[in-house]
Amino acid sequence: MIESTTKSYPSVSQSFGITGILILGVLLFSPVDLLLNKFIGKEASMLICYLLSIGIPSWIVYLIRKRKTDAHSFNLTVKNKRIIPFIIIAAIVLLMGVVGPITSLIPIPESFKKALIGLVSQRGVFTFMLMVIAAPVLEEFIFRGIILDGLLKRYSPTKSILVSSLLFGLVHLNPWQFVTGFIIGIFSGWVYYRTRSLSFSIIIHAAANLTGFLMRFFIDVDSSMNASLLDMYSRLINLILVIAGSVLIVSVCVYFLRKEFERLKDRNGCIEDTI
Known part of the structure; x- marks a missing residue:
């Protein structure tokens, strides 16, 4: 059931x-x-630049929403801490076993x-x-807390989640x-x-980014960029097993998440899952 559009923001066009x-x-x-790179180093300058370039526009959008x-x-x-391990595992496996091969x-x-x-x-502390x-x-305050939250008041859950995830991907300005x-946005949007808790979306995003950060210490990026997908997994069967195993793990996590969501709905009368 789609919620009333009264005082809802944003629409699809406003989200773009x-x-x-x-x-x-x-x-x-x-x-x-x-x-700033010349004075405080690359990593610190990137952090400050990010806080300005995303923080200030986010504040402007927040004021518009307000x-x-x-x-x-x-x-x-x-309200339900039991779902945290499942969303973390699903986010990491999606990143490693599905997003990575694609x-x-x-x-x-x-x-x-x-x-x-x-x-x-x-790989430093500022990064x-x-x-x-x-x-x-x-990013979660904007794409889930404002964009998705507003879209859910106007449109179907499927349309709202897909639009917010599409925009979340586009804002990164590169195909990778x-x-x-x-993909991570779809999962985070569904959760x-x-x-309707932004904390879970932040946890999902942080888990995926932490995985990417830690991978920097173990992967030779130069050689991995020059290797083909089959070279990275040695054989086709290995690639198939990784993807199939990842899909299975994510499916199990989603199954248990749905059960936990149903418990929460029965307890608090939450919205029905129509996706």
């Missing part, structure tokens, strides 16, 4: 506008990274490889703060992170729809 504001913020504040809907806060309550099929231009290697080589703390909080954002 929000994404445009975020992209504009990234473009406008990108010189800050180049300027003016249009009178909504002053976000739901961060965690993104490996997308060719990386030589001009982009050097920049990507330099980015992935950053950790950006990936595991700042990005999950700010688009795939990651879209948000069933719980």
Whole structure:
């Protein structure tokens, strides 16, 4: 059942506008990274640049939402802690066993490889703060807390989740992170729809980003970018087993999550799962 559109924000077109504001913020504040890099180092400058380029537009969007809907806060309550292990496992397995093979099929231009290697080589505390703390909080507040929450008041859960996930992928401005954002966004959006708690979406995002951060210490990025998908898994059967096993694990997690959501619905009269 779709909720009333009274005082709901945003619509689909407004959601694209929000994404445009975020992209504009990234473009406008990108010189800050180049300027500060000379004085405080690459990782610290990237963190500050991110906080400015995403934080300021996010604050603007929050003020617009507040003016249009009178909504002053976000739901961060965690009513059922039992779902946390399942969402963390599902997020990590989706990233490693589903997103990884898909993104490996997308060719990386030589001009982009050097920049990507330099980015992935950053493993310090400021990069950790950006990936595991700042990005999950700010991006989930926008894409699940504002965009998805508003869309769910206007449209079906399926349409709302797909649109918010599509925009979440697009804002990363490259095809590799688009795939990651879209797939993880669908899972995070579904969990948000069933719980209406932003904390779970932040946990999912943080778990995926922490996995990506830790992988930087164990993977030779240069060689992995030059290897084919089959080379990375040695044999086709290994690739099939990884993907099939990942799908199975995620399916089991989703099964138990649905059971927990049903318990929560029976206890609190939550919205029905129609997806």
